Amino acid sequence: MTCSEEILRNAVKAKFGRAVTMGRTAILTRNHNDRAACHYCGPCERGCSTNSYFASPFTTIADAAKTGRLTLITDAVAARLTMKDGKAAGVQYIDRTTRQAREAKAKIMILCASTLESTRLLLNSGAANSSGVLGKYLMDHIYGGGAAGDMPMVETRPWAGMPRRPNGIYVPRFTNVKAKMTDGFIRGYGYQGGGSTSFDFGAPGFGANYKDAVRQGRTSLSLGLWGECLARKENSVEIDRNRVDAWGIPVLKVSADWSDNEKKLWQHGREQSAQMLEAAGAKNVRLTGEHSVPGFCIHETGTARMGNDPKTSVVNKYCQAHDLENVFVTDGACWVSSGCQNPTLTMMALTVRACDYIVREYSRKLA
């Protein structure tokens, strides 16, 4: 943590009894499987040359390649499942370079194309929808607001740039953990944020005075909230019969909006973030941002929901389609609630559980 983050952590704990911690990520802190521990160089968004953060090309796909039994088909745009005798027989795809339609046949198909693309594949196949809920209960996180303030009590010189680390701070959800409803809303939100020092190019003056003022820098502290979206049937996707993508595959039409619950928790979270910054002694605390529109957070989940009852869900607890036992959907499409946390680690855990089931139990049936 930076100095201002430590101040925030101690003040928030003392005044509200809430946690401020580092975010959780799939990044190595120790060398593991020929991958090096993170060395805190900073620019993760440019790619990690030491393979310290999780990414499939140098973890799962690399492991699969080592078996010698992996065929990786690139430039393939999956269009739909092909069917035979009531089971899925393969995946039809368009070769992106030749635009020819091709088919990959398989005994088991695992759709992990991202939430909406997996559902789109199923809808375009006319499959796995005896329940009628395929495409329904779409969710995303409401986000895009919080508070920011200045921390002049923190020494800003010599300026050393942003913290060199792959993550920021996190404030776990505290509303409705024990209570059922706070201020008219259920569930809650978590915060991501950070405190860092930057040059203050907006400093007054010019010439030597301006340069000195810029070098003083400014330490600011901010929190942004990510809120839970309730699963509602009316938030849904369907195939648009009048539009196709560049490869002639029908696209999705999306209908989604926030309910009052999301709007209320967002407003509540914004105000709480300002109060926490004030408790840390921040100056010039201001509310920031406007809430996003659904889809903007790119945390979409739902639309092929999981459940025990085939009448009300699309897949079972192993992400296996009730209607097509050799098809699995292992991304965010199977979710029935969105939580407020970033979804990827949970998607990965569900995928591991589904793959474990396929390897240990289901594939034996096919042998």
Ligand code: SF4
């Ligand atoms: S800071 Fe980011 S890019 Fe650098 S080693 Fe760590 S994970 Fe990789």
